[in-house]
Amino acid sequence: MPAIDLAKAPQPASTNPAQIRNFCIIAHIDHGKSTLADRMLGITEVVEQRNMRAQYLDRMDIERERGITIKSQAVRLPWRSGIDGQEYILNMIDTPGHVDFTYEVSRSLAACEGAVLLVDCAQGIEAQTLANLYLAMENNLTIIPVLNKIDLPAAQPEKFAEELAKLIGCQPEDCLRVSGKTGEGVTELLDQIVKQIPAPVGDANAPARALIFDSVYDTYRGVVTYVRVVDGHLSTRDQIQMFSTGVRHEMLEVGVISPEPVVSKGLGVGEVGYVITGVKDVRQSRVGDTITTYHNPTKKALAGYKDPKPMVFSGLFPLDGAEYPMLR
Missing domain, CATH: 2.40.30.10 (Translation factors)
Structure with missing residues (x-):
């Protein structure tokens, strides 16, 4: 297995930036982001098999109770590429899918150079697939198209590979096919993350x-x-x-x-x-x-984010339906 023992992997503060890949997983609700993240944790062996549980990165009680992701989670995964045999550090961020948590997704994208766009093979491209894809494109991220749940009887990978290819502008064969549930294709996906996503760029000698x-x-x-x-x-x-x-x-x-x-x-x-x-x-x-x-401050701040605007929606209805024309 190309997994590396944490103690032998490149250590924080002494990792060459060329060995680092920062990426997030974006998709519509219930397209299998957290399940795929679980498989990545298992394959890279950062979580022992005996400690593994479903939705490992969903820590809040309400997330586990409802089976949804609300808070983004960042995880450091050591990996030896099956393509060139080199050691790499993958920083994965699992993001929410619900439209209410789009701001959470936009913040995660700013910390990455690439995104894994996940599409359910049985349901296809949906609203948040597009919304999150456009967010990633605005941030100039490298997009890796992935079809998930290929183990389902209702899966139509060929059909949705063509749709996804038209949307992103790639070839249908470039869409990777994985199953977050069985782990099929996840090793190849990790290798493609290393190959396709650019390493972070920065000046180590500049002010922090x-x-x-x-x-x-x-x-x-x-x-x-x-x-x-x-x-x-x-x-x-x-x-x-x-x-x-x-x-x-x-x-x-x-x-x-x-x-x-x-x-x-x-x-x-x-x-x-x-x-x-x-x-x-x-x-x-x-x-x-x-x-x-404090002792060597930078003169220029990073771009940051747009502040979210709090919104309140209200509706007005007459008690008697017959008075509706008057209200209008």
Whole structure:
């Protein structure tokens, strides 16, 4: 198996950016994103077989109860390519499919260079398939078209391969066929991710710049901030500051998710990980902000995100239906 032992894999802060591939999985609701992510965790052996469970990355109670993904999850997967035999680090982000969580998807895309576009072989291309594809194209990501659930009796891979090829502008044979349930084709998909998705680009000697793409509150440790390092380097005990507010913090812990938190000495160019500063208010780690070092700050912030607009919808109806023309 091309899986690598975590202890022998390239370590955070000392991984060559050319060995890193950052990608996310995007698709319509129930097209099998989380199941495919489970298979990737199993094949790369970052989760032992005895600890494996369905929807491993869905941590919130409501996600497990309803069988949906709400929060994006980033995971570091070591992999030895079956094409060139080299060792790589894949940073995978599993995203939600529901239209209500589109903003969550857009934040994940900003931390990636490529996206795996998943389509259910039995249901075909649907609304969120298109919406998420256009989001990925806006971010100039490399798209890998994948047909999932080929093990289903109702699967029509040939039909939907043609539709997907027309949509993206590739050949039908370029659409990979996998089954997240049985694991068929997932090894080939991991090899194609290494081959097709470009490595991250950044200057290791420039002042540190890291994009905050998510943050969660932990009762015991305060705010855990998920970051993607673009330039420079972040190390434990660094004095860091938020670009937008200028607020200064000390980094108490830095590490990667694989898929449980693993403490590291730091994070280098192109790496995705987490930072803990002991802050107790999520508002001080604003999503889309740029983290830089206090003693050697960057002059230019990263692009960030558009702020989502809160919306309220209301409807007015007359008590008596006959009065409807008057209301109009």
